Amino acid sequence: LNGTAVTSPEANDLEYLTPVTIGNVTFHLDFDTGSADLWVYSDELPTDEQTGHAVYATTDSKLLPGSSWEILYGDGSSAGGDVFADTVVVGGLTATMQAVEAAATLSAEFERDAHSDGLLGLAFSTLNMVKPQKQSTFFDNVKSQLDLPVIATSLKHGAPGTYDFGFIDENKYTGPLTYVDVDSSRGYWTFTADAYAFGDDQISTSLTGIADTGTTLILLPSDTVSRYYANVSGAQDSPLHGGYVFPCDSKLTPFTLVVAGNHSVTVPGELINYAPVGSVSNLCFGGIQAASGLVDINIFGDVFLKSQYVVFDAGSQGGPRLGFANQ
Numbered sequence: 001l002n003g004t005a006v007t008s009p010e011a012n013d014l015e016y017l018t019p020v021t022i023g024n025v026t027f028h029l030d031f032d033t034g035s036a037d038l039w040v041y042s043d044e045l046p047t048d049e050q051t052g053h054a055v056y057a058t059t060d061s062k063l064l065p066g067s068s069w070e071i072l073y074g075d076g077s078s079a080g081g082d083v084f085a086d087t088v089v090v091g092g093l094t095a096t097m098q099a100v101e102a103a104a105t106l107s108a109e110f111e112r113d114a115h116s117d118g119l120l121g122l123a124f125s126t127l128n129m130v131k132p133q134k135q136s137t138f139f140d141n142v143k144s145q146l147d148l149p150v151i152a153t154s155l156k157h158g159a160p161g162t163y164d165f166g167f168i169d170e171n172k173y174t175g176p177l178t179y180v181d182v183d184s185s186r187g188y189w190t191f192t193a194d195a196y197a198f199g200d201d202q203i204s205t206s207l208t209g210i211a212d213t214g215t216t217l218i219l220l221p222s223d224t225v226s227r228y229y230a231n232v233s234g235a236q237d238s239p240l241h242g243g244y245v246f247p248c249d250s251k252l253t254p255f256t257l258v259v260a261g262n263h264s265v266t267v268p269g270e271l272i273n274y275a276p277v278g279s280v281s282n283l284c285f286g287g288i289q290a291a292s293g294l295v296d297i298n299i300f301g302d303v304f305l306k307s308q309y310v311v312f313d314a315g316s317q318g319g320p321r322l323g324f325a326n327q
């Protein structure tokens, strides 16, 4: 059995939300290949923090005795609580004994997120934060039902896309799929590009990072980012806006990763114009920004992933790998 779930972008493609049924309640979760916990808003939160969200009714649920979770994300946000076992359905696929992590506390960043009802982690289960015993991700729990141990993402700019589980949909991409090995030793979908390029300016330095659907932007070392925006007239690193901004009518340079020898994976300049900083200024915020102190790895987030159909392959032909094709 395979499955497909439709995922829809929030404003400015800030995050993509996908319907997930837990018990008989449907939650809209942020699928995150950069973490490995499935957590939801719950009745253990302060009442005002539950408002506007689907809420997990822990009083009707099967507690995992003695288990708890606490997670800190790269953007400094955090969440925590206790753990239940429940039936979870995504795109027609069912995990009967899925660890569902009920949020009892949320940091301010999540309290401000009026739309997401939680996260569904799709990184490797070694990254799960439940104690005393790590729990398996939804993908690991349904993997044996799938034709192939793969998740394929088709995230789009300002339009609904899909998560395919168990199969690769040839109708969703053009040209070849180029595969690159993944190092899953830190629990992420980590890969290395042999080189990268800003437009025609190729830099023969390797770049290692993670494919992360749960991060909005592309986050790179600050010197690399500064070199990118040197090509953009009027660009400046603005403490007021928290990163590089430029005139909204700027023509932005494409960003290319060279993988698997000589295959180019290119993010068109248009996708690197992330969004206007506000309604009165003609400044736009860049889709490539410097990784913050908390994050010690480069992150190829949604701005990068939107240009590609990406196959997260857990081992259909040996080790884990990522496949890229233009969409």
Ligand SMILES: COc1ccc(CN)cc1O
Pocket (backbone or CB within 6 Å): 015, 030, 032, 034, 035, 073, 074, 075, 077, 109, 110, 113, 116, 119, 214, 215
């Ligand atoms: C505060 O919001 C979030 C923080 C972290 C993640 C995971 N990368 C997703 C979010 O929506």
